[in-house]
Amino acid sequence: MVPGGARGPMLRCGLPLASGAAQEPPGAGCSQNTNGSCEECLKNVSCLWCNANNACLDYPVRKILLPGSLCKLSSARWGVCWVNFEALIIAMLVLGGTVLLGITVCCCCCCRWKRSQKPDKGEERAMREQEERRVRQEERRAEMKSRHDEIRKKYGLFKEQNPCAKF
Known part of the structure; x- marks a missing residue:
């Protein structure tokens, strides 16, 4: 059989060419x-x-x-x-x-x-150390205040907040 035979010209994939196209x-x-x-x-x-x-x-x-x-x-x-x-x-x-x-x-x-x-590792570490120092300082202040209050009580120097509080 001749390629494209009676059906007209065919493309490689087997589909016919559009009419008028050579x-x-x-x-x-x-x-x-x-x-x-x-x-x-x-x-x-x-x-x-x-x-x-x-x-x-x-x-x-x-x-x-x-x-x-x-x-x-x-x-x-x-x-x-x-x-x-x-x-x-x-x-x-x-x-x-x-x-x-x-x-x-x-x-x-x-x-x-x-x-x-996001903060880098150095900044995070510095912030953490600063927070730890602040917490330790607060603990020392509270400890010193309690120690001073004990000494004041011992020697009778403890001041009451309000002198009328006794009554």
């Missing part, structure tokens, strides 16, 4: 727009327009940057005709760097804010 061999779409316009070439997202020689080329997807033999970066257009490929790469790098820098600054600020919310 199946093109790979790479034929870009080369047929050579010496045409940039807008016509870039309608196909897999195509690249080279301003130097007015050629519509297949974008080499296996390479990140275009080889110089294919087209210079300053003459290449991809996606839109008004931005050259070199400027597009620089803009994307600046945008990506800005986003990464922003994320880093946000993370640092969040970590610093969390660190300032």
Whole structure:
């Protein structure tokens, strides 16, 4: 049986093509727009327009940057005709760097804010020691007061709070 036989042209997954759509061999779409316009070439997202020689080329997807033999970066257009490929790469790098820098600054600020919310171990220890000293000082004061009161009673120097309290 011939692929696509009586049922019409079929895609690789077995679904029929939309009516009116012609199946093109790979790479034929870009080369047929050579010496045409940039807008016509870039309608196909897999195509690249080279301003130097007015050629519509297949974008080499296996390479990140275009080889110089294919087209210079300053003459290449991809996606839109008004931005050259070199400027597009620089803009994307600046945008990506800005986003990464922003994320880093946000993370640092969040970590610093969390660190300032809870006291560190040194501050906790100093506060604990200060509280212990205050408690010991209060105990010594109470002890000294009771001792002084005993001595006053012993020698009859104890002053009553209110002299009329006897009556």
